[in-house]
């Protein structure tokens with residue numbers, strides 16, 4: 001298939017929020033790694049669902065319930081297909097965080113014993129660290145961490161050295177939300193399997209930006225969030241290998257997840273419903289389905305190519321600035337650009353940029369252990385998506401220069 005160049009100006013018209021002003025300036029939205037903006041098609045799908053078809057799902061004695069169930073289940077099929085998975089292997093959750101908690105509680109609770117090891121990396125988001133800490137505290141399992149190379153890549157030699165006969169799971173991020181680096185997750189999944197462990201991939205920063213195929217990656221679980229990929233907040237998914245999902249116990253009990261309930265015990269619905277207790281967030285699932293259709297129509301390859309080109313432009317311009325210091329490698333990355341600029345604190349940079357309409361993020365990015373490793377308490381982070389333009393990168397550069405002037409240069 002030939003790759004189509006993105007028509008960014010047309011795409012921008014799909015996102016009404018991009019036309020608004022902040023502090024009297026045109027919005028330049030460069031905080032996409034935290035959450036993306038939403039195209040009108042997604043908002044229309046959600047409102048269309050609520051205005052026309054809403055009822056509770058899977059209880060279909062009437063037409064609206066049948067329509068709601070169809071809308072929910074067809075969103076599941078579209079979302080599963082988007083990442084190369086089968087529909088019945090896709091569990092809707094509130095997002096990456098809940099997906100990882102599901103695995104830690106259900107798979108982890110059933111499979112980990114004292115002395116077993118959970119191998120993570122130093123660049124994990126708190127969402128792929130704290131659930132494992134809680135599990136370790138409960139089971140007596142130990143956490144180990146693969147280190148990083150000097151330029152901010154995963155140190156595969158260190159990861160291999162830390163994989164041992166007690167390693168039960170390797171859980172790592174596909175793309176670092178601070179360093180922007182793309183990890184060799186297929187290689188890690190292979191190494192994990194060779195060592196007799198399973199592999200969970202945190203796809204929060206990859207599903208929105210890369211063509212993902214969970215079968216090609218060869219992982220056992222893949223977790224992601226709708227709100228970073230043009231979908232609503234409060235919805236995401238866990239893809240898992242069928243054999244694993246089927247063997248795992250439920251993690252939350254209630255309606256929807258049962259087959260039969262008696263006073264002396266219950267049996268469970270088939271996967272994926274076994275993991276979806278209670279009335280699901282149907283409207284959000286419909287919105288995520290619409291987001292996936294929107295991204296797929298444009299083509300992930302085209303979106304990725306646009307972001308890479310824009311990131312190259314940004315890095316060319318930014319690294320020309322005196323005092324600009326990039327965290328993470330220059331290659332094998334996506335458009336998440338973490339940096340320090342002279343001795344101006346990241347929060348000051350973000351505030352000065354905000355006054356000029358430029359939204360970036362400043363802080364630890366839910367990566368406190370990584371911040372300690374990098375020897376900083378915070379970084380500034382600009383992150384691009386399909387609707388960002390070269391002019392917006394220029395606005396970022398101009399804003400940084402203005403910050404330097406405002407501070408009277410660097411100390």
Ligand code: PMP
Pocket residue numbers: 033034094095096097098125127128173175176177202204205225366
């Ligand atoms: N992992 C990574 C790499 C992330 O960037 C994020 C979101 N910042 C998460 C997990 C958590 O995602 P959510 O808050 O949507 O559950």
